[in-house]
Amino acid sequence: ETGVTQTPRHLVMGMTNKKSLKCEQHLGHNAMYWYKQSAKKPLELMFVYNFKEQTENNSVPSRFSPECPNSSHLFLHLHTLQPEDSALYLCASSQDRSPDTQYFGPGTRLTVL
Amino acid sequence: QKEVEQNSGPLSVPEGAIASLNCTYSDRGSQSFFWYRQYSGKSPELIMFIYSNGDKEDGRFTAQLNKASQYVSLLIRDSQPSDSATYLCAVNNPGNTPLVFGKGTRLSVIA
Numbered sequence: 504e505t506g507v508t509q510t511p512r513h514l515v516m517g518m519t520n521k522k523s524l525k526c527e528q529h530l531g532h533n534a535m536y537w538y539k540q541s542a543k544k545p546l547e548l549m550f551v552y553n554f555k556e557q558t559e560n561n562s563v564p565s566r567f568s569p570e571c572p573n574s575s576h577l578f579l580h581l582h583t584l585q586p587e588d589s590a591l592y593l594c595a596s597s598q599d600r601s602p603d604t605q606y607f608g609p610g611t612r613l614t615v616l
Numbered sequence: 617q618k619e620v621e622q623n624s625g626p627l628s629v630p631e632g633a634i635a636s637l638n639c640t641y642s643d644r645g646s647q648s649f650f651w652y653r654q655y656s657g658k659s660p661e662l663i664m665f666i667y668s669n670g671d672k673e674d675g676r677f678t679a680q681l682n683k684a685s686q687y688v689s690l691l692i693r694d695s696q697p698s699d700s701a702t703y704l705c706a707v708n709n710p711g712n713t714p715l716v717f718g719k720g721t722r723l724s725v726i727a
Contacts, residue, residue: 536714543624543719544719545620545704545717545718545719545720546660546704546717548714551714559714591659593659593660604650604662604665605650605662605706605715606662607652607659607660607661608659609658609659610658610659612657
């Protein structure tokens with residue numbers, strides 16, 4: 504479908520669980536992003552990595568922990584989430600941080616019970 | 617605060633008509649402008665980008681940019697029911713910052 508893949512596509516977790524979201528891009532890009540998309544809200548940028556270095560953290564709660572081991576892989580580690588964290592989590596990549604088009608993965612639909 | 621504004625809609629147009637989607641932005645120094653289409657339950661898909669004032673055409677889609685008015689629009693000619701989706705406007709601001717997205721406009725093309 505696209506050069507950016509995400510797993511799992513759907514995730515249901517309890518508030519005490521620990522889970523991880525995975526993103527992989529096959530486009531040779533240098534920058535990767537995590538977004539949160541809730542109903543009736545604009546895309547919220549969470550984290551940006553450029554050449555494996557975190558360059559943006561938009562005041563995201565510490566229960567979300569990103570990890571970027573290399574330019575092709577990006578993880579979002581989740582622990583003690585709240586029901587209001589239920590949303591579509593989108594990964595994106597671009598050749599460089601700015602300016603450039605971003606390509607999105609299919610997203611992970613997260614439900615926190 | 618840098619903002620991108622879009623009418624949330626829904627914008628309803630009959631099949632075959634021209635759909636006009638509008639976006640305004642607050643940062644006069646913005647340089648690049650993008651339109652994404654997002655079907656319900658799916659991720660955003662890039663449709664077009666525009667950097668210079670004027671029109672840019674790609675098939676049935678035309679992006680229009682007016683930097684003086686801080687306004688970018690997307691026209692969809694011969695609208696089809698398959699064009700029904702939410703259209704996101706995104707703006708790149710100077711200073712090596714990530715894209716800023718609008719809330720999106722939901723388009724409904726009625727057969």
